[in-house]
Amino acid sequence: MFCKRFQKFNILSVPSTKKIVKLRTVAEKAGVSIATVSRVINAHPDVKANTRLAVQNAIRVTGYRPNRVAQRLRSTTKSRKLIGLLIPDIENPFYVDIIRGIEDVAYQHGSAVVIGNFSQDQKREKMYIDLLKSEFVDGFIVAPTSSNDKYVEELIKEGWAVVCIDRGLTKTDADTVKSDNETGAYRATEHLIKLGHKRIAFISGDPSIQTTLERIQGYKTAMKKYGIEISPELIKGIHSDFASGKEITAELLALPQRPTAIFTGNNLLTLGCLETLHQQKISIPSDIALVGFDDMYWANSLNPALTAVRQQGKEIGKSAIKLLYERIEDIDKVTVNYNIKTELIVRKSCGFE
Amino acid sequence: MFCKRFQKFNILSVPSTKKIVKLRTVAEKAGVSIATVSRVINAHPDVKANTRLAVQNAIRVTGYRPNRVAQRLRSTTKSRKLIGLLIPDIENPFYVDIIRGIEDVAYQHGSAVVIGNFSQDQKREKMYIDLLKSEFVDGFIVAPTSSNDKYVEELIKEGWAVVCIDRGLTKTDADTVKSDNETGAYRATEHLIKLGHKRIAFISGDPSIQTTLERIQGYKTAMKKYGIEISPELIKGIHSDFASGKEITAELLALPQRPTAIFTGNNLLTLGCLETLHQQKISIPSDIALVGFDDMYWANSLNPALTAVRQQGKEIGKSAIKLLYERIEDIDKVTVNYNIKTELIVRKSCGFE
DNA sequence: CTGAAAGCGCTTACAG
């Protein structure tokens, strides 16, 4: 058979079919049954040391690798090292940080991660949930679309191992790992207040998301604490994306009485805000001070460098997958809530204290 | 049985085991054999219309979803809609763009994507390749670590469907989708030259990567074309990351004869460069002009907005997965090479023409 | 057009 694909490599070579070393091959090599080989692979204790050695040797010699698909189909009880990850918006680098943390731990455990990005679209979310169920993942890490995301609730009720990230669920108990949004927003607002600002705008992001509400709460608490009146016109949120940041900043600048400081609710909003500010030649921090939620990798390359609330995205990811492993191990254990602490990184976009 | 997990929801509820509607359930409901149900699911033509309707109805009523694991184990010939994705560095947002393109098309096709981020680490790459093989993915999309990445070559030789992204393979024929790096670099350099610059530095990134070499080539071609002498001290590359960008910029600035313009080889290098520039209070573009390879989402939020070579990351991803589907369909078809065009986006970091 | 049966590569009681 002639194979175009390998012309460059060797004109006579034939496409080898995918190599298939099975349990049977190893068993024959080692002179035992496939059951015994299976036991060695699964570290079953009741195998004689000599037998184990012989099998391990046969595995090495044959280059055997278990077929994970067959393993997954056969065994219902144990974890088969496939994790489903449901991300609301892969364009938001905050989630990429989380993915990195998850992937890091998954790699240590030999788990594979199947990713589904649903772009805040419920239909798409549902499709991915169904798909991941059909793939019989061990469990799900998911950022629910809302705090009463019915698909995620259903998943939990059906008995799947689920860990929520970034956002929790109100009606159903679930392990949750998120940032301490309220404190983070509080600190950022307080920082601005201490610098003498009173007209502080908050570009909040999508107000239907719990995270947004918590950040608004933090902002308000700080304002109240320092006895500053809260003007509703200064708290604005539509979506949590770049375009909204841009647009709302323009609205804010057009206000009869301009804010002297802006606090943006996430990294995309910050970038949108910056674009408008630069376009209108507003200088930071002399004309307007700026703090952003999310301390991204580019924050220090901005001019001026951005003062920002750092969320430990990678840490959130790591905690989430560790919790998921525990949940897989014991589906009925008490649920926990992790509030990963945030940190205000003071740089130059608010001026100097 | 008491279940802590559902306390909040309903103190009496019991964890339902995962719902299992199988072929058998549907078959009984429809009064046919499981073989017939299977045929309907797989859109086999030889099913009587009435039967098909009855089965489809039973599927709907029972809420049946095929077990993809069993499907994958059983059927060797057809695509089972699981794609393996091997990414060298998920921290580089360029790859995130690619992932988005891939995910977009995968979603349309009902494919799941298993992701492996190997952080430029060959051992990790190997582990993920083995893992994805064991999962019997339909095919791989991979950015090889180098142009003679032996693991990827092996994969192809073994008969797996593989599409390379961002970087090609020299010794083995493979479908490849990448940016037209040389032209992109050429245009950026030419832009600087036309603005009157002669001492143009190029912070190239990791010189062991093919992509880097192509960009260096583009830079050199432009310099020669316009009769400008190439000073080796102005072409520097270590790694393709933030730290290198920062470091090399500092070296460049310390040169007896400073460059008047810098061209950075990727988005991470650009950010590193910017940090050093801002720290040293070098003003852009009046002290130094800057062009970056990669036009990221933050480019327009910089001050000044960055002139950059846009790579169509999302487009690369889309083309790659489409090619992969074709390759899965026909493993022996002639390989193709796509050079996705780049575009110079002129903004303000080089001054005005 | 449809069904009975074999089998994908494993795991896991069960028996010895």
Next chain:
DNA sequence: CTGAAAGCGCTTACAG
């Protein structure tokens, strides 16, 4: 401690 056998949920020749 080990093996023979059943079976996970499907697909696919084969026979009718």
